[in-house]
Amino acid sequence: MAQGKLKVKSKGGALPASKKKHEKKSQNLKKGKHFIAPKKQHHIEANKFKKNVQKLVNANLEKEIKEKAKNFDPKAFHSIDKEAGSSK
Secondary structure (H helix, E strand, O other): OOOOOOOOOOOOOOOOOOOOOOOOOOOOEEEOOEEEOOOOHHHHHHHHHHHHHHHHHHHHHHHHHHHHHHHHOOOOOOOOOOOOOOOO
């Protein structure tokens, strides 16, 4: 048999306080007292251009590889996406 007193279950208490939403601070990066300047616009544009070129090159390579695979094997060739180089 159980020894000792039974534990008393607590009844529903007060609801927890709702969380406050954090206010968004300005997007300036800081390192101690010093502000870190944002990247220069021409650097940002150059990186966008490089990424776009990389996407195009990869899409063209994928298309060429699919064509070679279709021509190499006379069996039906099925790929995952319908068009080569399609981006979402």
